[in-house]
Amino acid sequence: MKKWLTKWRLLSLFALMTLVLAGCGEPFLSALQPAGEVAQMQYDLMMLSIIVMLVVIAVVAVIFIYVVIKFRRRKGEEDKIPEQVEGNHKLEIIWTVIPILLLLVLAVPLVSATFKLGNVNVMDKENRKPEDALVINVRAHLYWWEFEYPDYGVITSQDLYVPTKEKVYFNLLGADVKHAFWIPAVGGKLDTNTDNTNRFWLKFDQEKPSDGSEYFYGKCAELCGPSHALMDFKVKALPRAEFDQWIDKMKNTQAVAATDKAKQGEQLFQEKSCIGCHAVNPVDERPEAARTAPNLATFGERAKIAGILDNDEENIRKWLKDPEAIKPGNKMTNTYPKLNDEELDALTEYLQGLKVEK
Numbered sequence: 001m002k003k004w005l006t007k008w009r010l011l012s013l014f015a016l017m018t019l020v021l022a023g024c025g026e027p028f029l030s031a032l033q034p035a036g037e038v039a040q041m042q043y044d045l046m047m048l049s050i051i052v053m054l055v056v057i058a059v060v061a062v063i064f065i066y067v068v069i070k071f072r073r074r075k076g077e078e079d080k081i082p083e084q085v086e087g088n089h090k091l092e093i094i095w096t097v098i099p100i101l102l103l104l105v106l107a108v109p110l111v112s113a114t115f116k117l118g119n120v121n122v123m124d125k126e127n128r129k130p131e132d133a134l135v136i137n138v139r140a141h142l143y144w145w146e147f148e149y150p151d152y153g154v155i156t157s158q159d160l161y162v163p164t165k166e167k168v169y170f171n172l173l174g175a176d177v178k179h180a181f182w183i184p185a186v187g188g189k190l191d192t193n194t195d196n197t198n199r200f201w202l203k204f205d206q207e208k209p210s211d212g213s214e215y216f217y218g219k220c221a222e223l224c225g226p227s228h229a230l231m232d233f234k235v236k237a238l239p240r241a242e243f244d245q246w247i248d249k250m251k252n253t254q255a256v257a258a259t260d261k262a263k264q265g266e267q268l269f270q271e272k273s274c275i276g277c278h279a280v281n282p283v284d285e286r287p288e289a290a291r292t293a294p295n296l297a298t299f300g301e302r303a304k305i306a307g308i309l310d311n312d313e314e315n316i317r318k319w320l321k322d323p324e325a326i327k328p329g330n331k332m333t334n335t336y337p338k339l340n341d342e343e344l345d346a347l348t349e350y351l352q353g354l355k356v357e358k
């Protein structure tokens with residue numbers, strides 16, 4: 001009975017682990033379902049090293065089992081000691097050379113991939129034109145992401161727009177503490193440091209994750225504070241022509257309040273000094289302002305509120321009412337007076353109207 005119970009316990013533990021591990025496979029968030037050249041290279045390297053390890057484990061296990069069986073103590077020969085062998089040149093050479101070969105098998109592709117992934121020479125090209133390479137400056141803040149397209153003078157936040165099927169080059173910087181930029185399905189990760197700019201490129205082969213999700217997920221991959229796990233961004237990959245259209249729209253958008261209630265919200269936005277930190281136009285005259293807090297120009301069409309909540313009226317109100325409850329340690333908490341219901345309605349309507357796609 002007792003034995004049966006132990007078995008049952010072990011079985012349920014394994015079942016639970018299977019369930020937990022099954023959560024790691026979402027295509028919009030999984031490094032195991034690569035959606036770009038970089039992620040594919042990283043995946044292939046991972047597979048290569050796993051295969052090498054499995055071969056080593058298999059060979060060692062087979063030899064081990066063979067030895068255990070061959071030299072086991074047999075009935076009637078309890079005192080027999082097998083012939084003792086010490087030192088064998090041939091064997092010693094073999095088991096020194098094999099690991100060296102295995103290391104070479106791992107090292108050659110790894111080093112060549114490292115150089116390929118780190119090649120950002122085109123960013124330094126004299127008189128680089130926007131057509132030569134798309135460059136995006138990423139600044140990571142507690143707990144949000146700023147994306148600047150320096151060739152177009154466009155700044156946005158939280159939703160990263162990129163063209164598909166071409167190399168996109170990134171300058172990565174941390175605005176306050178060290179964060180790390182990671183889009184699991186497409187590649188990474190690389191630290192965003194405060195004292196130097198890290199650079200790399202990514203390629204987005206697919207417009208959408210293979211499960212049909214609307215966008216890829218980006219994560220902060222460096223423990224940076226209480227809301228580190230909530231420091232998400234979304235990636236929208238568009239064919240080049242659509243991406244160009246998006247840039248055009250971004251350059252020509254002005255925040256306008258369409259309804260009376262939205263106008264009231266706009267007024268509150270200025271009176272409660274939201275405007276002091278948040279820019280509402282993608283091309284802002286004051287880039288410093290866009291750097292203090294997320295640029296809200298595309299807020300109405302953002303994938304998520306604060307990176308984590310579905311973008312709907314209820315969640316915007318929730319966020320404005322008590323940001324601390326949603327993202328502990330964020331910098332918006334206590335920067336404005338409590339809003340009453342009417343003010344919340346007006347601000348929500350104004351924010352929902354901030355869109356580039358009209």
Ligand code: CUA
Nearest residue numbers: 179220224228
């Ligand atoms: Cu930013 Cu973790």
